[in-house]
Amino acid sequence: MQKIGILTGGADCPGLNSVIRAVVHKAMHEGYVVTGIKNGWMGLVENDMRIVDLRLISGILDRGGTILGTSRIIPPLKAEQTKIIEENFKRSGMDGVIAVGGEDTLKIGLDLYKRYAIPIVGVPKSIDNALSGTDYAFGFDTAVNVATECIDRLHTTAESHHRIMVIEVMGRYTGWIALEAGIAGGAHYICVPEFPVKIDDICDSLKERHKRGKTFSIVVTSEGAKIKGYTTPSTEENQHRRHHLGRVGELIANLIEDNTGYETRVSVLGHIQRGGAPTAYDRIIGTRFGFKSVEMVVNKKFGEMVSLRDNKIRSVRIEEAVRQHKAIDEDLYKLSQAFSG
Ligand code: F6P
Secondary structure (H helix, E strand, C coil): CEEEEEEECCCCCCCHHHHHHHHHHHHHHCCEEEEEECCCCHHHHCCCEEEECHHHHCCCCCCCCCCCCCCCCCCCCCHHHHHHHHHHHHHHCCCEEEEEECHHHHHHHHHHHHHHCCCEEEEEECCCCCCCCCCCCECHHHHHHHHHHHHHHHHHHHHHHCCEEEEEECCCCCCHHHHHHHHHCCCCEEEECCECECHHHHHHHHHHHHHCCCCCEEEEEECCCCECCCCCHHHHHCCCCCCCCCCHHHHHHHHHHHHHCCCEEEEECHHHHHCCCCCHHHHHHHHHHHHHHHHHHHCCCCCEEEEEECCEEEEEEHHHHHCCCCCCCHHHHHHHHCCCC
16 A cells, blocks of 8 residues: 655644645545654654544544644754654555654655655645745644734724733734735834834834823734844844744833833733634645645655645645745835824
């Protein structure tokens, strides 16, 4: 019997289970069994795998997280780990491995494909939406919806108390979540990593609003945003712990209060943006991605990643997807600025 392996690596996000479910269904139709590799690439290092059948995927479409578990590995893998993966892969009898993940997971997959000819197909996952080569990575829509709901809730309390509310969202080195949730939530100022700002610009814009009689404002900042002339405590820590950005919200809130005298609070949304049920859109995209990834294994399109372009499912070389981060849409950012001041 032919076998397809599937793993979910890096940060979890809503929609992973939708992909796993789709892969199992499509693989069955194609005459393959599916081997679930536990905890991302670590499952291949530790030879931790099991068959995933219809019984195991029953009822998982709307469940957040991943039934396979995940782990964070910052590439490159250690030489000894790569060797073990190569051996375990050979022994497993798998015809291809579907690696569902973001930049780190796909970089490892690309390396294993190029150096050891392990047949990898990538599926783009990232609440940050920062992968190139695809218009969309699943998980992002759910994160934006969760963040928007939180902004709505913080909006009403900011208004009642006549406060400035600074809301820090995830997104790592790109500002997609901040920009889209900020626009959807009616933010009065949005800070993103792609466009560093001066604290005076933020404060002037808030003062303008107050001159018009407004007594509260909403500032949404991406965890990776930069304020000119300042560093956040996490920027220094981050040299050692690459995934831990943040605390820029705290910096912005303190600076706003000091410079304007307006009472300011900060709310860091954190992992809440990655938990819970996926939106309908993420379930549908996850399902489409899962189907396509099996087709790619069947057609031996290895070293490639599923991609969405103009709402059509295609594929792209993984190399292209991980070369650089996909920055936010500049036009959308300009549009968002029309609501400042
Ligand atoms: O890449 C997804 C993401 O949620 C980023 O937005 C965030 O910076 C990072 O992962 C957090 O990682 P961890 O779950 O390891 O704290």
